[in-house]
Amino acid sequence: MSTRRRILHVAAAAPGALAAPAVLRGAAAQEATFPNRPITIVNPYPPGGATDFGTRLLAARMEPELGQSIVVDSRPGAGTAVANAYVAGLRPDGYTLLMGTTSLAVLPALQPNVQPRDPQSAFTPIGTATRSPFILHVHPSVPARTTAELIAHAKANPGKLSWGSSGIGAINHMTLELFRSRAGIDVVHVPYRGGAPALLDIQAGRIHAMFAAVQEAIGSVRDGRTRAIAVTSASRIGVLPDLPPVAEALPGFETVFWQGLFGPAGLPAGVVSRLGAALRVATTDESVRARMAEQGIEAWPGDAELLRQTLARDTEMWGKIIREANIRVE
Structure with a gap:
């Protein structure tokens, strides 16, 4: 031959x-020429909220690092599942990304039939972006000024304290479930369609307490319509420096709403590295950090491995809470 x-x-x-x-x-x-056209970051919540705010700040700082414009595309719906499924189904070329949040760790146990069923395998982590604690605040009629006093009051009045949240499965609802499990209290959960109507009802005294995003609660706390009890981060926050962590009464207690940048599964390593480097420049930029801190948001520099570990840890933690509390989405 x-x-x-x-x-x-x-x-x-x-x-x-x-x-x-x-x-x-x-x-x-x-990979060598990436990026050579504009990039889109999908925000899984409505425009104007904390996630949108943080994403736009970071995107604007990433643009000069990447030499391309970055468009923020809001695709809310189904507790972030709409945006998650959209990005997970795209080609992994780095041009459409997801600003994923803690909800990625909640949805597998809360709604096991929602796509993608396993976010840990459906996405490629790129890097961490932000962390935001919750403020535990109460209506002024509640006779408690510390976490310990609030727990004691709830134990003395089992089933009588009403506790609002942004909705079943929302991170402030998950925080409540963790709190009442750790504190051993019996309270009534009142889910709302978002944080705004819950805030109105706690100000009016129709509910007694709730964990709320700093941006939602801070005005109400400062003008005395509600009373801040504690913050859910491990340490105090700059906008409310006198507010102690819940952990002072319940050692080890900490919950935050985090954001991290993800691409579809199979994103090339070179693209991950390029995007991750730009994201770390943005999260360590002092002007970006200062603007976020004004809203009670912490810029959170970290690589793909930290984001992967965070998603895995929180998936296990929130899955356990959801199963133990038998939480279901109707």
């Missing part, structure tokens, strides 16, 4: 053997 015929014979028998190097060269070239 001639040399030419042997080459053709091998190519016919194993076409992938010749095609693979070309594919690899194409992928390497794509």
Whole structure:
């Protein structure tokens, strides 16, 4: 058999053997030139909220690092599931990303049939972005000024204290479930469609207490319509420096609403590295950090591995809480 015929014979028998190097060269070239067009970051919540605010701040700082514009596209719905499923189903080229949140760790146990069923395998972590604690605040009629006093009051009045949340499965609802499990209290959960109507009802005294985002609660606390008891972060926060952590009464207690940047599964390592480096520049920028701190948001620098570990840890923790409390979405 001639040399030419042997080459053709091998190519016919194993076409992938010749095609693979070309594919690899194409992928390497794509990574080397990334990005060469605008990037979209999908926000899973409505525009104007804390996630949208943080995402836009970071995107604006990432743009000069990447040499491309970044568009923030809000796709709210189904407790972030709409945005999650959209990005998970896209080509992993780095041009459409997800600003994923703590909800990625809650949904697998809360709504096991919602796509993607396993966010840990459906996405490629890129890097951490922000963390935001909750303020535990109460209506002024509640005779408690510390976490310990609030727990004692709830124990003395089992089933009588009403506790609002942004909705079943929302992170402030999960925080309540963790709190009442750790504190051993019996309270009535009152879910709302978002934080705004819950805030109105706690100000009016129709509910007694709730964990609320700093941005939602701070005005109400400062003008005396509600009383702040504690913050859910491990340490005090700059906008309310006198507010102690819940952990002073319940050692080890800490919950935050986090955000992190993800791409679809299979995102090339070179693209992850390029995006992650730009994100870390943004999260360590002092002007970005200062603007976030004004809203009670902490810029959270961290690499892909930290984000992967955070998602895995919180998926286990919130899954356990959801199963023990038998939480269901109707």
